[in-house]
Amino acid sequence: MLERIRIVLIGTSHPGNIGGTARAMHNMGLGDLALVAPRCEPLTADTVSRASGADHIVHAARTVESLEQAVSDCTLVVGASARSRTLPWPMTTPRALGERLPAELADPAARVALVFGREDSGLTNAELQRCHAHVHIPTNPDFSSLNLAAAVQVLAYECRQAWLGQQEASEPAEAVTAPLASHEELERYFAHLERTLIGIGFHDPAMPRQLMARLRRFTLRARPERMELNILRGILTATEQQAERSPSDASTGDDASGDVSPGQ
Amino acid sequence: MLERIRIVLIGTSHPGNIGGTARAMHNMGLGDLALVAPRCEPLTADTVSRASGADHIVHAARTVESLEQAVSDCTLVVGASARSRTLPWPMTTPRALGERLPAELADPAARVALVFGREDSGLTNAELQRCHAHVHIPTNPDFSSLNLAAAVQVLAYECRQAWLGQQEASEPAEAVTAPLASHEELERYFAHLERTLIGIGFHDPAMPRQLMARLRRFTLRARPERMELNILRGILTATEQQAERSPSDASTGDDASGDVSPGQ
Missing domain, CATH: 3.40.1280.10 (SPOUT methyltransferase, trefoil knot domain)
Known part of the structure; x- marks a missing residue:
């Protein structure tokens, strides 16, 4: 140990x-x-x-x-x-x-x-x-x-x-049931989350108001399993696809997803 | 002492x-x-x-x-x-x-x-x-x-x-710093979450595959504060607005990303 x-x-x-x-x-x-x-x-x-x-x-x-x-x-x-x-x-x-x-x-x-x-x-x-x-x-x-x-x-x-x-x-400690997400996986998730929140116009990095910090705290407190994180990322991907489909003006102003490409 | x-x-x-x-x-x-x-x-x-x-x-x-x-x-x-x-x-x-x-x-x-x-x-x-x-x-x-x-x-x-x-x-236990969400608030959140996931085509109630159960377990484990739940509901509302703007066919079955719409 x-x-x-x-x-x-x-x-x-x-x-x-x-x-x-x-x-x-x-x-x-x-x-x-x-x-x-x-x-x-x-x-x-x-x-x-x-x-x-x-x-x-x-x-x-x-x-x-x-x-x-x-x-x-x-x-x-x-x-x-x-x-x-x-x-x-x-x-x-x-x-x-x-x-x-x-x-x-x-x-x-x-x-x-x-x-x-x-x-x-x-x-x-x-x-x-x-x-x-x-x-x-x-x-x-x-x-x-x-x-x-x-x-x-x-x-x-x-x-x-x-x-x-x-x-x-001398008793074996109770085994954790499912593998937990690693730090690296969590950071990838937070990066994905931030991108998505910008994409749907909910988060403005210029005016962060501790939003990401609060979401980090909430998520880390739950100690996400790897599989749970996969679900959450699936939700983000589905959300991003909606945002891409949506008629442009969503992410007003300052960029990030600003340049919606004309759908190939 | x-x-x-x-x-x-x-x-x-x-x-x-x-x-x-x-x-x-x-x-x-x-x-x-x-x-x-x-x-x-x-x-x-x-x-x-x-x-x-x-x-x-x-x-x-x-x-x-x-x-x-x-x-x-x-x-x-x-x-x-x-x-x-x-x-x-x-x-x-x-x-x-x-x-x-x-x-x-x-x-x-x-x-x-x-x-x-x-x-x-x-x-x-x-x-x-x-x-x-x-x-x-x-x-x-x-x-x-x-x-x-x-x-x-x-x-x-x-x-x-x-x-x-x-x-x-010899002292009373320290008070919790922030108010936790009530059971009722949590249930309203889970209902909102489920509606949103259906709206973006991520969740099919006919094929639930324990999705909501997993998301419940994850969320409840974190013991959300009321304010955190308000943020999460804000994200759901922003996501729904994207989905509504998006040209209808979103929630068709399992494809989700298939047909990229012509971005207005």
């Missing part, structure tokens, strides 16, 4: 934190690290010093350009976050997240990503909105910003606790 | 770890730090840097010569330790220790000390034998030595969890 939990660090500035993260991971039995657009050289003397024998995890880490690349195969993506932003998202605690992991990872194809943001500014809203849920480590409200490696330590500790609990229970 | 939990560091070698400990403590709402015979200058630039705003805890720390002096007023002393030494001692886990704290600290005169040893060699047998119990943080057996500040972080986190649990037990 633990081998299918990935730690994703976005835009890390301090090599020492990458080393500290590797040590915390290895201490708790995690090994899969992805670095998204680090803002420092990941492997320095400081990294090795703080890793204290766990630097093989940094050597083996994948470095990628975007969150999407880091989590495309993951069935559950959870972002570490301070309390709610403008648009509240499903929030969980480290404990509740840990308790959920055995079931989430019962399917051998399932993968979980725990995503941590920049030391100074955390995750962006766009990044947070790509997560199924946000996890908030309960902290002193007057001093809430944990060191990055310390935050990883707490979540990795809860992962291990959950795994140990499962070992003790 | 948290103000009566003391963190005791014995023979610490690295000022950075003292700073990291202070940060972890303040993050979790602890403030009482005692340093026993530190093997470094406790307050250096490294301390302040790692404390990241919590160095007042190091300024306020008591520095003493022996464990006895650091814990003399404590009613429970727990030493952080690797697995059992020559003489087995009562062992606890961070979780079980946390759960025990509210009762241990119910008496306002009670005080708890959590004792951490040297970075390289931990606590001596003599020190361990001055503890009521030992706490072992479950780790990867192949890589069991946590960074000192990381070990403090895990125990301080469990202290805070225990304290929060106690607070919740």
